[in-house]
Amino acid sequence: MPEVTVKNLAKTFGDNSVLRDVTFTIQDGEFFTLLGASGCGKSTTLNCIAGLEQPTEGSISVGGKPFVDAGAGVFLPPEERNLGMVFQSYALWPHMTIAKNLALPLNIRKVSKDKQKTLIHDALDKVGLADLSGRYPHQLSGGQQQRVALARALVYSPTVLLLDEPLSNLDAKLREQARAWLKRLQEELGITTVYVTHDQEEALALSDRIAVMEGGNMIQIGTPHEIYERPAAPAVAAFVGRCNFFTGRVIGQDGNRYRILLDCSADVVEVESDQHIPASDSVTVAIRPERLEVVPATAAASGVNRLKTQVITGSYVGSRYEYDVRLGNQVVQVLSGRGGLAGEVMLVFEPAEALIFEDRVELPEEQSDLLTIGT
Numbered sequence: 330m331p332e333v334t335v336k337n338l339a340k341t342f343g344d345n346s347v348l349r350d351v352t353f354t355i356q357d358g359e360f361f362t363l364l365g366a367s368g369c370g371k372s373t374t375l376n377c378i379a380g381l382e383q384p385t386e387g388s389i390s391v392g393g394k395p396f397v398d399a400g401a402g403v404f405l406p407p408e409e410r411n412l413g414m415v416f417q418s419y420a421l422w423p424h425m426t427i428a429k430n431l432a433l434p435l436n437i438r439k440v441s442k443d444k445q446k447t448l449i450h451d452a453l454d455k456v457g458l459a460d461l462s463g464r465y466p467h468q469l470s471g472g473q474q475q476r477v478a479l480a481r482a483l484v485y486s487p488t489v490l491l492l493d494e495p496l497s498n499l500d501a502k503l504r505e506q507a508r509a510w511l512k513r514l515q516e517e518l519g520i521t522t523v524y525v526t527h528d529q530e531e532a533l534a535l536s537d538r539i540a541v542m543e544g545g546n547m548i549q550i551g552t553p554h555e556i557y558e559r560p561a562a563p564a565v566a567a568f569v570g571r572c573n574f575f576t577g578r579v580i581g582q583d584g585n586r587y588r589i590l591l592d593c594s595a596d597v598v599e600v601e602s603d604q605h606i607p608a609s610d611s612v613t614v615a616i617r618p619e620r621l622e623v624v625p626a627t628a629a630a631s632g633v634n635r636l637k638t639q640v641i642t643g644s645y646v647g648s649r650y651e652y653d654v655r656l657g658n659q660v661v662q663v664l665s666g667r668g669g670l671a672g673e674v675m676l677v678f679e680p681a682e683a684l685i686f687e688d689r690v691e692l693p694e695e696q697s698d699l700l701t702i703g704t
């Protein structure tokens with residue numbers, strides 16, 4: 330299975346620049362996800378790989394074969410790229426049986442009828458639908474139709490699988506099942522896969538690596554663990570998982586531990602970071618709700634990062650309790666195992682659990698909910 334190389338890709342529609350200098354390499358057999366808010370350029374990137382869009386600048390090659398090179402005037406038509414593609418709308422022909430739907434791409438490739446039969450059976454078998462080849466699409470559930478669309482993309486042994494939000498028409502429960510199933514299938518087949526989604530949970534669960542996009546730029550590429558634990562920018566922390574942001578100023582440093590005066594409450598917090606941040610610099614501190622803890626105000630008051638706050642609301646959300654607490658003029662979200670807290674509480678976190686970003690995030694006057702950037 331080949332490697333996909335995308336270099337300095339740019340795309341403009343008229344005056345509208347929708348992709349800027351996008352560069353990445355997808356390893357052989359990798360499940361690689363393009364993640365970002367609506368309109369950030371995920372589908373355009375995928376369509377450039379598929380040959381459905383022509384990039385304004387840059388190049389794409391698969392397994393060393395040039396698919397497009399804007400500078401050199403190279404453009405391989407989609408039908409010569411041998412890629413499997415599944416869209417959000419499954420695009421099955423309603424008046425044709427499942428077997429006939431799968432035969433279409435084989436007819437185009439002039440595969441003999443005998444061979445077609447075997448290939449169609451094998452492809453439907455891979456997605457667990459070999460028994461349903463004589464049915465029409467309307468006789469299948471949404472989840473089954475989605476599998477047929479996948480079988481149709483696999484039937485001619487494509488070199489790379491391109492999936493554009495293929496699970497988004499399924500209801501939540503089915504979607505989770507389909508996710509696990511798709512991941513298993515991709516691993517079994519070992520097929521290089523490019524997946525587009527705006528669903529961060531889906532991206533974390535499925536991917537070997539994720540590329541987070543914002544406004545036509547790729548802002549971080551990493552494993553799900555890296556993206557979640559070490560987001561490269563506040564926008565990544567906000568988009569992947571939930572995150573509280575606090576602006577402040579560095580007022581001291583001891584080794585890799587920084588003392589930061591928070592704007593919202595004038596509290597001083599301590600945060601560990603390996604970056605070099607000059608004193609008096611304005612920074613943003615980011616902490617995920619599950620990395621914060623709330624304890625009764627009467628609990629031990631000594632130690633670092635113990636901040637007096639007031640509970641605004643507390644609710645039980647199944648596995649945990651979710652609190653909104655007020656820290657100065659800001660609302661902070663906390664996910665805690667501890668229930669029944671009200672009134673004044675102490676907000677606690679470890680210096681290594683927070684992140685410092687040198688870019689200062691614009692916070693609203695009174696933050697009423699978690700800040701999401703770029704959505």
Ligand SMILES: Nc1ncnc2c1ncn2[C@@H]1O[C@H](COP(=O)(O)OP(=O)(O)OP(=O)(O)O)[C@@H](O)[C@H]1O
Nearest residue numbers: 342345347365366367368369370371372373374527
């Ligand atoms: N054919 C087109 N002509 C003009 N603008 C386009 C065209 N196709 C896409 N765009 C614009 O390019 C930007 C990126 O679109 P794209 O579909 O790649 O985003 P996306 O991240 O996949 O979003 P979504 O998840 O909503 O599909 C959008 O602002 C969109 O309006």
